[in-house]
Amino acid sequence: MTHDHDLVLQPTAAQREAALNPPPGRNGGDLVVETLAGLGATTVFGLPGQHALGMFDALRRSSLRYVGLRVENNAGFAADAYGRVTGEAAPLFLSTGPGALTSLAALQEAASASAPVLAISSQVPTAGLGGGRHGYLHELPDQSASFRGVVKSVHTVRAQSQIPSAIAAAWKSALSAPHGPVWVEIPQDVLLAPASVPVVTAPDATPEDLPPRPELTAVAADLLSRASRPAIIAGGGVVRSDASGKLLALAERLQAPVVTTFGGKGAFPWEHPLSLQSWLEDRYTTDFLEDADVLLVVGSGLGELSSNYHTFRPRGRVVQIEADLGKLEANHPALGIHADARLALQALLETVDARTDPEAPARVRALLSRVSARIAAQQLTLEQDVLAAVRRALPAGAPSFWDMTILAYWAWSAFDPRGANTMHSAQGAGGLGYAFPAALGAAAADPAHPVLAVSGDGGALYSIAELATARQYDLPVTWLIVDDGGYGILREYMTDAFGEPTATELHRPDYVALAESFGVPGVRTTPETLERDLAKALSTPGPSVVVLPAVLRMFAPTHLG
Template sequence: MSHDHDDRPRLTPAQAEAALNPPPGRNGGDLVVETLHGLGATTVFGLPGQHALGIFDALRRSSLTYIGLRVENNAGFAADAYGRITGEVAPLLLSTGPGALTSLAALQEAASASAPVLAISSQIPTAGLGGGRHGYLHELRDQQASFRDIVKSVHTVRTASQIPSAIAAAWESALTAPHGPVWVEIPQDVLLAETVLPVVTAMDATPRELYPRPELTVAAAHLLSNAERPAIIAGGGVVRSDATGKLRALAEKIGAPVVTTFGGKGAFPWEHPLSLRSWLEDRHTTDFLESADVLLVVGSGLGELSSNYHTFRPRGRVIQIEADAGKLESNHPALGIHSDAREALADLLDAVEPREDRTAAERVRTVLEKVRARIDAQDLTLEQRVVASVREALPDTAPSFWDMTILTYWAWSAFDARHPNTMHSAQGAGGLGYGFPAALGAAAADPTKPVLAVSGDGGAMYSIAELATARQYGLPVTWLIVDDGGYGILREYMTGAFGEATGTELSRPDFVALAESFGVPAVRTTPESLTDDLAKSLAAPGPSVVVLPALLRMFEPTHL
């Protein structure tokens, strides 16, 4: 029996010579950074710690760019954004115990948003492993257990020779659809021990493609071709798989209106005649989607926000394309197609018959007019002006990262993300403090574009330390802080539910003076001057802060 070895990695003569004569002074940490470099990494995020020093010392001998943040959770948010913007794996270097655990909320967001983050954590020395209590600093009885419920896969290393294979397996897992965070842990002594293993050069961790089953494509195409009132819900999977062009072509071919989820902002052109935009917390939109006789859901699990708080009850046939098998039919019975969105849309586009629908654009216009009338009746001029001002000031291709704050809740529905993969928020897991550190990660990915971060004053306090990071690396991030003196959305929720709010009012710093103390230019603005102040800050090099004192209100969502 013969085997075809053509796809095996091969060494150049120089690499083969180098393999026989590894340079002296290398340790397990060098194997980590060599493997990352061999897999294509260029930038790593993290925070050093006692057990992880072998990796950080090895960075000094590598060409990898290191971006060090001040809190591990913020480093995780930065890596998350880097992964979202580039579609590439974002390595996150962490210490043991408290350092590792502090990243958990960020890894939960990466899991919810399918961001390919490769967390590499140190561990206590191998002699202390095994679930006992040896009294090592940072020791956990079972560190992996803290991460197993959150990440896609866990990879453990116990010897130096295991390092390249473990990191390559984790890399492949992170990039296999659906993308997500993965976890590698390596003991301190393995990282510090000198190694005579050859330099890692030929690495391959090609993710598996996830294609739709052809019989399901035929069935879905038949349903869509013969539908009377088809409609499409486009989620984050469309953006992540770079399928926005395929989505538009399919929608136009079958005349189907499209609504984008909050995670799928930019998946379909906002001003397109078939665009229902993103008004998911609106009964007019929900009614329209329920009335579709065939509903195509692409790259969304139809979770709480996408289903208008689980009030959505489709009456027609549902077709669901989803890379995460666990989300297939998890909320609604459907023709479930387990596939990457791009591959499935490409096959559907070939298989459907064109259908003409002269009423689709008119029906879309009617829904949007009803939504507009409902919002206009709520006396929310200030809020709409602020959303419009941010849109006017932000260059079309500049990425924006939004924390969990009232302005973000508005932006999910009302902000026109003019290009795919430009608007991101923490709506996957919903933790505070995402906006600013995530924007720093995006700026590290592409420093040629200004990046906008949006926070409330409450969420901003989670990330103040990262003003030092922004200044240290000169990252072009403008941070808009909407200061309403507390946790504004929680204030609204509690007042509505209980008549008064508890624990929502906050003492806070003078954000302008605080930013300036970090060497970051800052300005206090008004709703009237917001567009100009924001545009000036975005146009200036390096980091900046714009503070808007304003009490914004949420529009009334309609579930009934």
């Protein structure tokens, strides 16, 4: 009797020929790029360094496209965005020690946002491992220890025969729900030695499914079917699992209003009659969600931002669907369903009873009207006009990437992304410098469409070097820099808390002249001409910079009832 798991795939004639007659000049680095190509990778991000040169030399003999950035952290942000927009694992090549460590902030953001980044770093030669006393350049006592608390999994290689399996295991880990960054490290001598392993042709790394337990979805379906005031919070897990269509179908069947978290922007249509949009920093929205007798939370851990700074106190029953086990019931008691959002929503669609609630759209309109009136009373027309100009200038479907800046904080709540998986920010970990390098990664994934990056002048200084990358690869990224003379949001925080700011004011360059020195067109705009200048830049091939000198203010949040 033959079982399915007894079957072994046999190599094709071409694979057998490649294995028996490998091309000359292969080294351990070739095993890396062969494995990646076999897994389906097409693009590699990174920055070379002494111990990693074996991998970079192998790129020359491969079909993989290399996009090199100027700072390792920016390369990590680019890989993060590539993973978000494609749903594929994005390879990131790094060198040992300082190069590797410089990527940590980007990998933290990828972990927070569940972006599948496959970081592959070199290590000191095998003889120098373990002690930190051998005096090799870039040597660390335990390099992988620096990453274990950040990435989803760590994979170490000590021999060439381990390379294909380690990378395949890392690939599988990165793409199994919840997606996330993974870490592989390979010593320099293993990368440089002549390859003794046959050409890698067909590695198997199929991601594992994470289906819900049927008894849990049965209870959840019963609760939702019998609810009188159901509501839904949709987080980034809905976007990562490509489940927005199933969310829409379930919300309409239940007549349940939906609010999207800042990480879940675009998971539900903005103008839908059941859309509460994304006004989470608003007590009216918090009250509405607390009043739900059954609250379905999909793909969110209800962290600080999603819970209106932990002021959210649900009074009804909470059903939480979450792929990250550590986030399940981490903040609120719930019927916790550990599952991929797409599979769990499908199970609910198959078992939930349809509800009729003709009053639901009216309750949604009433809430949005109260929110709008609260914002209007704060006389922040400049901020609203600027955000509206950006929305009008950005073509529907074009992705946007937002740094930690005041305009982005507005966008989290007030920007219509016009589609799932189109608006991205660094709100997961909250580091500066995300927008522009991330936009470059998205443009590398799809260079046929324009991409928008939005930064403040403080965050922009983290990423200036990547103007060279944008020009070198002619990537269609328009970078909007809102120049308010410093760290604007920190200026507000400190003024509110202490009466005056400290360490927030910045000397900065002429961003237009600086962009032009890289060969990137730049224009200085005004709030009145922003829409025209931004639209023109987005419609022009290649990179561009639009600078808006403006001091924007945040709307007053409402955390307390």
